[in-house]
Amino acid sequence: MIFKINLIRKIGDDAYLDCFDEIETCIKKKDGYNIKIIPSKDSSFKNVILLFLNFINFINLMKFKNNKISFSILMGASFGSLIPYVFFFSKNFVYMYDAWPRYHKTIAKTAKILNIKMIFFSSYKATNLFNEMNSGIKGIWVPEGINIEEYHYEPFISKKIDVIEFGRKYEIYHNKILSALKMNNYSHFFEKNKGEVVFRSRLEFINGLSQSKISICIPSNITHPERAEGISSMTLRYLQSMASKCLIVGILPEEMKMLFDYMPLVEIDLDNASSQILDILANYESYIPLIERNYKEIQKFHTWDVRSEKILLNIINESAY
Incomplete structure (x- = not known):
């Protein structure tokens, strides 16, 4: 029928x-x-x-x-x-x-x-x-x-963008890592002016994400608490980052704890944000098993x-x- x-x-x-x-x-x-x-x-x-x-x-x-x-x-x-x-x-x-x-x-x-x-x-x-x-x-x-076939990823050794923040920024965290990344000559992509997109087209965005090592993901209840009213849900950016084989550094939404039976990201240490992000980049290879696990997880369940x-x-x- x-x-x-x-x-x-x-x-x-x-x-x-x-x-x-x-x-x-x-x-x-x-x-x-x-x-x-x-x-x-x-x-x-x-x-x-x-x-x-x-x-x-x-x-x-x-x-x-x-x-x-x-x-x-x-x-x-x-x-x-x-x-x-x-x-x-x-x-x-x-x-x-x-x-x-x-x-x-x-x-x-x-x-x-x-x-x-x-x-x-x-x-x-x-x-x-x-x-x-x-x-x-x-x-x-x-x-x-997510439609995972709409995304792709570059080999880890070929990724040219060290850290990407797309969409809304968590200003407190952003300001803590900004200088450290710049001083150590790491590539850092983010919204320079409010309302200005990082990539001009969807194709540029997908290609840019595929070339990114770390994707910063923060739920709306943290970045815009007055709007979110306590809602802490998994947004597409988390899945897009996983589909592009980025390591997610950020905060886990409450609802994501019901969807993953393991910790799929690296929780930010706000008190030591700059040293943490530098340490992650210096030891990036140690996070590859987590990145690969996330990719398989979304392929199967999300x-x-x-x-x-x-x-x-x-x-x-x-x-x-």
């Missing part, structure tokens, strides 16, 4: 859409599914429509009993890209990144308006907090994954091929009712 799913695909220039692409690419390849892509843009007009529907406490009266299914990927409570397509399907499902607790009531209310049956959250804690509201919308935890099985199985089971 072929299972048909309408994938409402957000299009635009947002950098985070690369994350969406990895999930969508995997789902489109799945055997036994007929995936129809529906491209859709978000817009201020669509968001005004959503605000209006929320204001009047609109209930979707167009409850189509056509058993048609839609799936989409969202960044937080940004539902605009689902309009108008979501109204024409009777069973709607979404995968959601950055579902910060302060938005949970809005997410639940909007999900009811849009006839969304289930939300797959990238964060374990966010899932639990959402489900505690008993909103009638079921939350399921599906951690972030790909989107594995994660999407859970998503699709839940969609099938929920759609049976």
